[in-house]
Amino acid sequence: MSASVGLDSNWGPTMPEAYSANLTRWDRNASVIDNALQLTRRAINRLRKMGARDTARYSYHILVQALLTAYNDLRFGRKLCRFYPGSNKELEGAHVIEPTPYWSLQDSFKRISISSTDVLVDVGCGEGRVLNFWLSLGLKNQLVGIEINEAAAKGAARRYRKWPNVQVICGDAIAIAPSCGGTIFYLSNPFSESVLAEFERVLRGADVRIIYYNPQAMIIFENGRWDTQAIRQFKPQWYEYDVVFISPRLGI
Numbered sequence: 414m415s416a417s418v419g420l421d422s423n424w425g426p427t428m429p430e431a432y433s434a435n436l437t438r439w440d441r442n443a444s445v446i447d448n449a450l451q452l453t454r455r456a457i458n459r460l461r462k463m464g465a466r467d468t469a470r471y472s473y474h475i476l477v478q479a480l481l482t483a484y485n486d487l488r489f490g491r492k493l494c495r496f497y498p499g500s501n502k503e504l505e506g507a508h509v510i511e512p513t514p515y516w517s518l519q520d521s522f523k524r525i526s527i528s529s530t531d532v533l534v535d536v537g538c539g540e541g542r543v544l545n546f547w548l549s550l551g552l553k554n555q556l557v558g559i560e561i562n563e564a565a566a567k568g569a570a571r572r573y574r575k576w577p578n579v580q581v582i583c584g585d586a587i588a589i590a591p592s593c594g595g596t597i598f599y600l601s602n603p604f605s606e607s608v609l610a611e612f613e614r615v616l617r618g619a620d621v622r623i624i625y626y627n628p629q630a631m632i633i634f635e636n637g638r639w640d641t642q643a644i645r646q647f648k649p650q651w652y653e654y655d656v657v658f659i660s661p662r663l664g665i
């Protein structure tokens with residue numbers, strides 16, 4: 414299984430370095446200018462490579478997605494979810510905070526059935542993008558976000574207080590996942606291979622389904638205990654993501 418290639422990441426702006434960085438106004442302005450310059454450079458590159466028609470269509474697509482993303486993030490989570498390349502440096506095995514794009518979530522969740530008794534868990538919920546997506550579907554199910562980054566977890570717990578069916582738990586998913594009542598677990602490549610091995614071990618034998626986006630350590634589930642179905646979400650020249658649907662192998 415190859416790593417997912419988010420073609421959009423060659424286009425979008427860069428994001429703040431650390432999750433809780435105390436940026437001065439000067440830093441903020443510099444980062445906005447830097448982002449604008451990068452965006453312009455990428456647009457020119459795309460124009461050269463793909464032509465005006467493709468660039469115009471792609472720009473329109475990006476604009477619409479950006480508006481929809483902002484709308485859903487602000488409507489449900491009251492915050493634009495962002496990518497923090499500098500986050501979690503001190504947490505061994507924890508990957509950085511990086512939201513899944515909505516169009517990937519739409520594509521993944523239209524492929525599975527969710528019953529009213531399912532408990533949906535985002536393993537490493539960051540600032541809450543996946544919770545926003547589930548709320549946007551109008552789900553009344555219990556929705557759980559587990560997040561190890563204390564600042565992100567605390568912020569999310571505060572912002573989702575008004576949603577009675579949402580619970581954000583601060584802590585390590587390895588300890589929390591087996592007892593949180595989850596039946597559907599969403600993983601957006603939250604941790605390293607060794608932590609994922611622990612995660613797989615604590616969920617062995619449980620009646621759960623797992624959706625593994627950007628499955629960089631898929632090998633962990635290839636031990637005969639799980640059935641896996643890999644798909645590639647693909648739109649030529651626009652985006653390409655890998656997602657695997659995992660469920661316990663029957664009879665084991």
Ligand SMILES: C[S@@+](CC[C@H](N)C(=O)[O-])C[C@H]1O[C@@H](n2cnc3c(N)ncnc32)[C@H](O)[C@@H]1O
Pocket residue numbers: 501506507508509510511512513535536537538539540541542543559560561562565584585586587601602603604608
């Ligand atoms: C790539 S982000 C995904 C964010 C969100 N799930 C989404 O898809 O939009 C991975 C998240 O997992 C969190 N994380 C990493 N290791 C964790 C662990 N052991 N327990 C709980 N959360 C963890 C990180 O802090 C980060 O927020």
